[in-house]
Amino acid sequence: MSDGITRRQALTIGAVGAGVLAIGATGLVLSLQTPRPASNTERSPETPAPETPAEATVGGWAEPEVLSARDGLLEFDLRVTATEVVVAGSTVRMLTYNGTVPGPTLHLHPGDRLRVHLINDLDEVTNLHTHGLHVSAEGNSDNPFVHIAPGNSFDYEIDIPDDHPTGINWYHPHHHGLAADQVFGGMYGAIVVDTDDWSDGGSPRVVLVSDTTFVGGGVVAVNQAQRMMGRTGETLLTNGQVAPELRGLTGSAQRLLLINACASRYLDLSFAGFDATLQGTDSMPLAEPRSVDRVLLAPGNRADVTVTIPAAATELVAASFDRGRMGMGMMGGQSTAGADAVVLTALPDAAISAPRIRQNDTVAHPDLRTREPNGVRTITMSMGMGGGGGGGMQFVLDGREYSHDRVDQTVQLGTMEEWTIVNDSPMAHPFHLHIWPMQVIRESGSETSGIDLRDVVHVPEFSSVTVRINFDRFPGRTVYHCHILDHEDLGMMGIIEAS
Ligand code: C2O
Ligand code: CU
Ligand code: CU
Helix, strand or coil, rough: CCCCHHHHHHHHHHHHHHCCHHHHHHHCCCCCCCCCCCHHHCCCCCCCCHHHHHHHCCCCCCCCCCECEEEEEEEEEEHHHHHHHEEEEEEEEEEEEEEECCEEEEEECCEEEEEEEEEEECCCCCEEECCCCCCCCCCCCCCCCCCCCCCCEEEEEEEEECCCEEEEEEEEEECCCCCHHHHCCCCCCEEEEECCCCCCCCCCEEEEEEEECCCCCCCCCCCHHHHHHCCCEEEEEECCCCCCCECCCCCCEEEEEEECCCCCCEEEEECCCCEEEEEECEEEEEEEECCCCCCECCCEEEEEEEEEECCCCCEEEECCCCCEECCHHHHCCCCCCCCCCCEEEECCCCCCCCCCCCCCCCCCCCHHHHHHCCEEEEEEEEEEEEEEECCCEEEEECCCCCCCCCCEEEEECCEEEEEEEEECCECEEEEECCCEEEEEEEECCCEEECCCEEEEEEEECCCCEEEEEEEECCEEEEEEECCHHHHHHCEEEEEEEEC
């Protein structure tokens, strides 16, 4: 067995198809691939997306195709289709963007325009959310209320502001009730906002981590109890592969853009042995990069981390993380902690030259702690008996399940508010607000040092986090919710309107 594959994962893959481990064991690996250049931009809207399965390598490193904006515009077709892809040597049916898992990486610059012609070839409703982008949520911009029926298409047009921070973002579907199923099925892709053109080997490595469970050649359907717990996939995927090998010259720096696209799993990443430096979190560069041994990514979170290729093969492991329990009795006693899983294995390889690492300039962010908030509010996340018809749990914000025709929070543009997110349940919930970043100022009673900007904030069980939010622009309605997507689908979401 390849040492890059944990026993748990090996068992999972074994259930999908044999042969995989044999290939892994022979050490048949492809060397580090550079992303292919953009090709979709030239395609006319009538041309069908390629039907070919995703390029797959066992053990080798693979990254999604990169679509880069040119002359201020990135315009392409994004076709949502259930199709066969190859994962760790086995053919499985997944939900895909343009036929691959993950979908293409979108590379944008501040000030660019993004035009996505989304075509829904599924037999259910979908839509598109650009998680992390500070853009308008109205009309055909990052509007989570768009409804794209089966067989229909929709033209998104999203303007990235000139002063948009450089950082890591991602896209995924956001139709209430189907978000977890569609993301778990394979629908996600990276969005990198960068000032660089990524020429001469200067591109960072996208490390998009997700999980799913395969059964009978497809993605497993989960039951109501698993939805309430927040589903955890048995197979951890890194760019759609299992524990790929990242090769590089010993001592060379690699810039990893890590994205947690798992429906519910927290990634408790241990960087021991990697001499790692955290350069940015979510959509923002850090004002002061710092060395890190451990980075915890809640579902939806991202991290920009520079690592050094060690002298011996070293695994980057996502340690088992306990995000609490459902409660007492019934299935309540069951833990949410999964097994440790390997994200990637770094391998020294003298034949690979060191990549050019370019770090974006850090932008000074105003420290919201120096200002007096114009308003203060509390959002309470709780679980109660009585949901799902017959003894299930209800997942609510301020005591209410999501309703698409009720505005829960009204804020005034031009104001800055302090929000305390209270979790009075026995399970952790990652709190996410669209469009406006949150500056964490207090967590579990202790003050935050430095400027800590995030768009998903982990709120441990029976705990609270206080953030400040600058509602400086973007009038309109959008949402805030738990980023355990099953909880969002079960009703842990609310609507905010800024005017
Ligand atoms: Cu990652 Cu409301 O989304
Ligand atoms: Cu979002
Ligand atoms: Cu939750």
